[in-house]
Amino acid sequence: MHIGGAARRSRIQPEGGRVARLHSDGALARRLEAADARLCLEFVRILARLRPASAAAALPVAGGQAAYTGVGSPLTQARGLGMSDPVGDADLDRLEEFYRARGVPAAIEVCPLAHPSLAERLGRRGYRVIEFSNTLVRPVAREERPATPPGMTIERMAPADFDLWVRTATLAFFEPDPVPPEYLAVFSLFPHMPETTLFLARIEGEPCGAAAVALTEGVAAFFGTATLGRFRGRGTHAALLAARLAHASAAGCDLAVMGALPGSASQRNAERAGFRVAYTRVQMSLDHRGGAGILLQY
8 A cells, every 4th residue: 555644744743743633524534534445445455366265346336435355244344435425326226236246234334424415315225223433533743652561562573473463363352252254364364465564562472462553645544453351451552552653653644543432441542542533433234124213313
C-alpha cells in the first residue's frame, strides 16, 4: 500500500510534538472509512492470490467495498458505503446479489455520517442490528515515543517469527476456547499484507501479547491487539499502543485509528493513550423476517 503521510500532514498539524484536537465531521469519517475499505480490499486480493480455493472476491459498490472472504469470516461484509453520494436501491440490489450468490446474508458496517439514504433503504429492506463498534481516532504527533513497563520488551516480528505472532494473537483473543478456523485463517494472512507490521510483547522473555498496524494514505490502522490472560493488568496493551504510535510517526502518518466494542477494556486503554471516539458504527445484516427499526433511531 502507498503511504501518503507527508502529503496529508498539513490537514492535522500537531504543534511542539503535542497531539492536536480532531473534529468528528464528514471529512474525517470519509478519510477513515476509505482507509478501512482499502485495507479490506487488499486483504481480499491477498487471500485470492494465496488461497484460490477460498473464492475470495470484492465488489465496489456505492463508494465502498463489499468483501467475501469465506462463510463465517469476520471480514465477509461491506464497508465504506454512502460516504460521498446517495445510496440507491440498485446499489443494494447488486450488493445483496453478490452475497446471495455466495450463500451468505448481506452484512454492512454502517457509518453514522454516511448519506442518510443508506439508513433509509436498509430500514425498508429489513436489515437488523448485529453489533455496535466505536471508531477511535488520534492525531499522530511528530515525535511519538514508545514506553514499556519494567521487564517488558516490544519487538517487530521478522518473517521467521510470523507463526509465533499468529499463535500468540489468536490464543490471546479466544482463550480458553479453541480458535475458530475462520478466524485463524484471517490472522494467518495478516503477515502477508503490504505495509503491515506485527508487534509482539514479551515479559521476562515470554510472549504476552500481540498487535498489528497497517499504513495506508497517512492513516495508521491498529488491529489484532490482544493480551494473554495471565499477563493482563501489566500494561501490555498500553505498550503495544505506544510502539505502534511511534512506528506511525516515523512513517509520516498523521492519524491513528482503531475499533473497539463500546465500554470495553480496549476502548478504555485507547482513551488513556489519547484516542477519542469519532463515531459509532453499526453492523447490519439482512434479515428477511423484517425489522431493523432501531437503525432509524440511530
